Amino acid sequence: MPQAKFTSGPTLAKVPIFSGLTEAELTFLTERAVPRRYTAGEIVFGEGAPCSGLYVVETGHVRIFKSSANGREQVLSIDGPGSSIAELPVFDGGSYPASAAAIDDATLLFISKQDFQALCLAHPQVALKVLRVVGSRLRRLVGIIEELSFTTVRHRLASFLLRLAEKEGKRTREGVEINLPVSNQELASQIGTVRELVSRNLSRLQAEGMLKIEGRSLTIYDLKALEAELHSAE
Amino acid sequence: MPQAKFTSGPTLAKVPIFSGLTEAELTFLTERAVPRRYTAGEIVFGEGAPCSGLYVVETGHVRIFKSSANGREQVLSIDGPGSSIAELPVFDGGSYPASAAAIDDATLLFISKQDFQALCLAHPQVALKVLRVVGSRLRRLVGIIEELSFTTVRHRLASFLLRLAEKEGKRTREGVEINLPVSNQELASQIGTVRELVSRNLSRLQAEGMLKIEGRSLTIYDLKALEAELHSAE
DNA sequence: GGCTGGCGATGACTTTTGTCACACTCGTCA
DNA sequence: TGACGAGTGTGACAAAAGTCATCGCCAGCC
Structure with a gap:
């Protein structure tokens, strides 16, 4: 101090x-x-x-x-x-x-x-x-x-990404690009889970074709699709 | 109105x-x-x-x-x-x-x-x-x-019971008796889960010998033991 | 260079949570 | 009396969350 x-x-x-x-x-x-x-x-x-x-x-x-x-x-x-x-x-x-x-x-x-x-x-x-x-x-x-x-880790992660995209996403040809400003650990404690689940859920979203992961930079192909996630099984 | x-x-x-x-x-x-x-x-x-x-x-x-x-x-x-x-x-x-x-x-x-x-x-x-x-x-x-x-349903249920016991528990020969003032459904929405898990966790606590269930009235044998629950795996 | 430490990814596994279905009890009320 | 409804208990699953261990990458540093 x-x-x-x-x-x-x-x-x-x-x-x-x-x-x-x-x-x-x-x-x-x-x-x-x-x-x-x-x-x-x-x-x-x-x-x-x-x-x-x-x-x-x-x-x-x-x-x-x-x-x-x-x-x-x-x-x-x-x-x-x-x-x-x-x-x-x-x-x-x-x-x-x-x-x-x-x-x-x-x-x-x-x-x-x-x-x-x-x-x-x-x-x-x-x-x-x-x-x-x-x-x-x-x-x-x-x-x-x-x-x-009420919601799952996946859901909370998706909302986090959407909020981030809204605030500082950059439109590119492929979609909206955002930079993860924090470590997975920190992201986890912001959405109330653990490091591993953040990592896994990100991979899963990628596997499902919702987004692309390049280091700490993400490209969300379709904001609407990710948003639809939120309402599917809340 | x-x-x-x-x-x-x-x-x-x-x-x-x-x-x-x-x-x-x-x-x-x-x-x-x-x-x-x-x-x-x-x-x-x-x-x-x-x-x-x-x-x-x-x-x-x-x-x-x-x-x-x-x-x-x-x-x-x-x-x-x-x-x-x-x-x-x-x-x-x-x-x-x-x-x-x-x-x-x-x-x-x-x-x-x-x-x-x-x-x-x-x-x-x-x-x-x-x-x-x-x-x-x-x-x-x-x-x-x-x-x-941070905690599990079991943990939250135990805290709920302890708070209740503290407030309106009656000492009996066997332990502390409390009356569940609400339905399992309501209890569930107070501790953030569903009806079934309340029911199941209560049964489990009984099976473990922590308490006795008689209708809507519970007897907690040992407050300390239940309290210890809270610190065991938080 | 090689070592190290932090971070991320991931597989294997366990535990917890939630869902669905169904049976049972106990009142109330026709 | 019997039907009904609300509340409870429970088995069988399925899904989600969390834990543990391991591997790889990369940057910083001696």
Whole structure:
């Protein structure tokens, strides 16, 4: 948890929960926000640790995850610049419900519980904004539960690929090309399974002619066909 | 959605998110809260419906759940008197992320989005209280994800029984006796599986001498032994 | 070069989960 | 009384998930 003298001027203004604050309020907050730098893989906070405040991602990305006794992990959320994390445990006084780690080198701004609560009381709109972002977080969690409870690994993998294709797929002559940004291990913990099943299901999709695997780059021949997968046996 | 002329005086004061309001504020709110009565099994709102406001449970119990295309259901939460439900979609403007249905005959108070938002702006503490209850809701969801992702049906069943035993188990000469308050079907959708597996796993626990099944009443011989189950192969 | 470590693929196997079909029990109600 | 329905129990399967072990590739490094 190294500290840095570091001006973090314009950052907070871009954070959804702080939008709408006046210049003065922002600088007030900026003065109290403590920047912290993390190297790739470094733990920001561990599940169960007492919660001392919230973080805003300034640069880099953070992974929020649960880990199990036998070494598996389940990713709950991945947050990039502008996202706030751990807004919730700040209020209910409990400990962090999951762990957070930097994915790449990252800078976070730490805002103490006290400062933040004071801010919320002084500016009810902030609390409402927090409720809004928390709402979307809750939706995401419910979505994870739905997928885990109702669908197969194959299905979850297909949705993952489709989401990815939608976001950063490149159209080519053959179809849509995407780059797997993460290892199979990481992909597995994002969709709630193990390394081997990711590998196997990818191969199987290839064998079925849905896509082509070239190293870490995939070409999906037909998005519609893959999508149809999802509705076939859900 | 029948309506009832019905005085709901003291109820709101007992709802956590409204505690701390003045008498005047409470009556203000009470005047605008619309009581609605539901019969057992009746739907309060369906997943995906536009969110018009939140509900406070006055009497009875409400089940919040997701349903899948092939008829399975996953229970997210069960809320009794004093709980508020659907606080979150009120803020992010989206639709209800899951469905809600009355378990038994129930009375709910409906508070419109507008009234509630106004209240939060006027009384920042209310927003903070909401954040607190939302926090615990989020913890519960994360807990569900953890169980679904890391554990087996057997494990989840054992935890369910232990929680139940803790809450309303009666010590007898043989061990702790509990009454299954719900059908196997319902139990299954609470722990994320199907009817048959609940039945089978219960039988198996009995065969292994962990407990005795007599109709809907179970006797757990040794809580410690059952608890040990949880840590053996998680 | 050769060694090593991380990652991916894959075969063999076990366990768990889910599906389908059917029988049984126990009320309720005509 | 008997039919019906809801809920339960269970056997037989089939499919999915997970584990273990092994192999190969490639990049980094001495």
